[in-house]
Amino acid sequence: MDVPEDMTKYAVLQKALLPTRLPVLPGVELSARYLLAETDASAGGDWFDSVVLDDARIALVVGDVVGHGVRASAVMGQLRAALGMALQDGADPAVAITRLEKFASRLPGAEAATVCVAVLDPSTGDLTYCAAGHPPPLIASRKGTARYVEPAVGSPLGAPGGYELGHDHLGLDDVLLLYTDGLIERPQSTPDQATADLLDAVEAAVAGPQYSAERVTEQVLDLVTGHSDDVTVLAAHRRTPVAAMTRTGPAVPETAARFRDEFAAWLRALEPEPVVVIGLESAVIELMANVVEHAYYDCAPGQLTLAADLAPSGQVAVSVQDHGRWKESEPSVDRGHGLALAGATVDDLTVKRTPDGTTATVRTALTKAPSMLVGEVSPATDRAEFxxxxxxxxxxxxxxxxxxxxxxxxxxxxxxxxxxxxxxxxxxxxxxxxxxxxxxxxxxxxxxxxxxxxxxxxxxxxxxxxxxxxxxxxxxx
CATH class of the missing domain: 3.30.750.24 (STAS domain)
Structure with missing residues (x-):
């Protein structure tokens, strides 16, 4: 759901303070959507975040600061940063919120803010969570049922009381949903009816065989009409990790073209944002073209190997390997710029040459844009002929x-x-x-x-x- 073009300067501020990217991970699909209040176009205090931890777990956060406008947005930004630092330091959700509460006590405007933190291990499905005055997350099963987790008792920031750590588990293909209270505090519904409606919507979203985190957040927001507060939803779909890709064939143009299309299909199945797709595909095409044109210049074409893998951190590594001997040549106006172009479209490019051949590897973080921020033209996903x-x-x-x-x-x-x-x-x-x-x-x-x-x-x-x-x-x- 895109933000209207007539967004006020306050909503622009809100957009700038929210995460601009979500990580694309091998064992979990994320989706976030942010919906501005219809009755007030100024920025609110809702926020969401996702933090990939060093041990490959993923921390998911939603929070809500009381009020609207510049002050609420500024407080939200500071709380988000402080909580993210605590989580990256290794604190569990309850400890992280305890630290956040101490920080909030010195931050005017943070009183009564609420937050929910959930940490998921995609490899095992183990889930820990804590809510500070915030509605509890819910878990939707691949069987088409949904349930709220047991509340982990905790007061809003600045209120008396401590914070408890809750434990649960996500089975393979289960979906975890975090949300702000604007979703269940709607003028047309009682809280009991709204929470029941939310369960029904999530169950309907996972009832079919092709459900996803994107589908869940999209259908959940269909509940919202005439809402008086901002709404934020963040979903995580635990899925089978994507398998690494390896292809080997003769280093000829036809092989490079086939590998190009197979790599494009592998990459786009992960659904990263278009600019990442374009950059990675461009880099891989250049590296394979270099092998075809230069690696076997003095002999019959040997082997070309393409390998791609997505790490738990969300960084993809793609290597192109040959067993030839490159001809050294000086770049000219029209030639010799393939490696430079490849390096310019990714985070990192390394080239390792040995007597047995050359391996060029590109690495880049796979990301996707939250729905509030989507606006780029998507490249075609179907295989196209020239x-x-x-x-x-x-x-x-x-x-x-x-x-x-x-x-x-x-x-x-x-x-x-x-x-x-x-x-x-x-x-x-x-x-x-x-x-x-x-x-x-x-x-x-x-x-x-x-x-x-x-x-x-x-x-x-x-x-x-x-x-x-x-x-x-x-x-x-």
Whole structure:
């Protein structure tokens, strides 16, 4: 659910203080949604957070500060930061909230704030939790039933009383839901009816075979009409960890193209945000192209191995390995930039050369955007073949432009430009992969055109991302 374009400056502040990303993890799927109050567009004190701990557990947090406006948002931001530090230091939920309560006692505006913390071990399903004056989490079973956990007694911050640690368990495919009280304090319903409605909504969300954390948070918010307070929901779906991927084949363009599509399917099944997908796919394409073009330059093509794995921390590592001997060459204007492009699209790139071959590894954190913040154009998820067609004076290009298709694309581009009677626009919005081989074709075409060629791509698409990295002049639609 996207935030309306007419969001006030206070809601913009709220957006800035909430997490901008959720981690994508191998054994648990997360989803968060934030809904602004209809009666007050200013920022509130609701917040959520997710903290990956050093032992591969995940801490999930929702909280609520009394009031709206800049003061509530500022208090919320400080409480969120203090609680996150306590959890990262290894404190269990009850101890972390106890520390937070001491911090809140010195923070004006934090009195009566509520918070719920749950720490999940995705590998075992063990769950510990604590609520400070906050509604208890609920657990939905793959059998289509839902229940609230036993309350772990605790008062709102600043009120007398201590905090208890609760224990529970998530079975495989169970979903944990944390939420703020705006979900069950609705003008049209009594608290008892609202809590029963919430159970019914979650049970309906997990009743089908294709349920997910995203589906649960989406259907839960369908309950909310005419609400007078902000609503925050955070769900965790414990699932079978994603299996690592390994592929080996001859180092030829056709193999690289097949591995590209298989890796894309593996990656997108994890549902990271589009910009991460674009960056990783671009890096992997470049690394495989380097093997095909350079690793076996003086002999018959040997083996190309692609391996990908997602660590419990949420960092994915992808390696491309060969057993050849690279030819050393100086970069030119049109060549030798594949590794630089690969490194620019990920968090880390390492290249290890030995007498037995070369292994290039890229690492990057997989993340997704909470629904309040979604706004980028999603790249196509279906496998697409290369295509090029002229319509209304534009060359519309789709599918991959890589070492397999770049030569054909170059021929088409030259032919269309030669017969064009006016400046030619090349629309790359439907391109699924733009590799350095395609960049070379476009750079050469721009030099030949004498400003009679314009490149266009929709914002957030793979072409827009890669053209920006390589600084090729283009217009973003």
């Amino acid at each position: 295509s090029a067609a002229v319509a209304d004076g534009r060359l519309l290009v789709g599918g991959p432009i890589d070492i397999v298709t770049a030569r054909g694309f170059d021929r088409i581009l030259r032919e269309v430009a030669r017969h064009a009677t006016r400046p030619l626009t090349v629309d790359l919005s439907r391109v699924t992969h733009l590799a350095s081989a395609g960049i070379r074709v476009l750079a050469a075409a721009l030099r030949r055109s004498d400003r009679k060629l314009e490149l266009v791509a929709l914002r957030g698409t793979p072409a827009d991302h890669v053209l920006g990295l390589t600084q090729l002049p283009h217009r973003t639609a």
